[in-house]
Amino acid sequence: MPVFGYGFGAALVISWDWPLTAGNWIEGNMESVFINASREALLVTVLVSAPAVLAALVVGLLLAVVQALTQIQEQTLGMAAKMAAVFGVLYLMGYWMAGHLSQLAFVIFSEFPNWIH
Secondary structure (H helix, E strand, O other): OOEEEEOHHHOEEEEOOOOOOHHHHOOOOHHHHHHHHHHHHHHHHHHHHHHHHHHHHHHHHHHHHHHHHHOOOOHHHHHHHHHHHHHHHHHHHHHHHHHHHHHHHHHHHHHHHHHOO
16 A cells, blocks of 8 residues: 655655565574575665666666767766766655665564574
């Protein structure tokens, strides 16, 4: 179920319920728990970093085409545009990214005492 709200930078943030619940991956023997927790951490890392990486990719490709068409070979132009795009994405989606990271950290830290016994 989507949750709408205004997050960091007063941007409209849409958040979906995350599949991290206590019954999904914190039960079982110790090896399977740590493997599943590692898998979830990698999945969250990819999910959180994807918007910034995609923004840099799109801006880089568009600038490469423009530079090839106009024969302007300025290196700082491409870097500055990509940095601006990544900072813009981080500004608009930072609240969403922090929400997913904090939810993963909360589940891992709250269940860690149960894993070591």
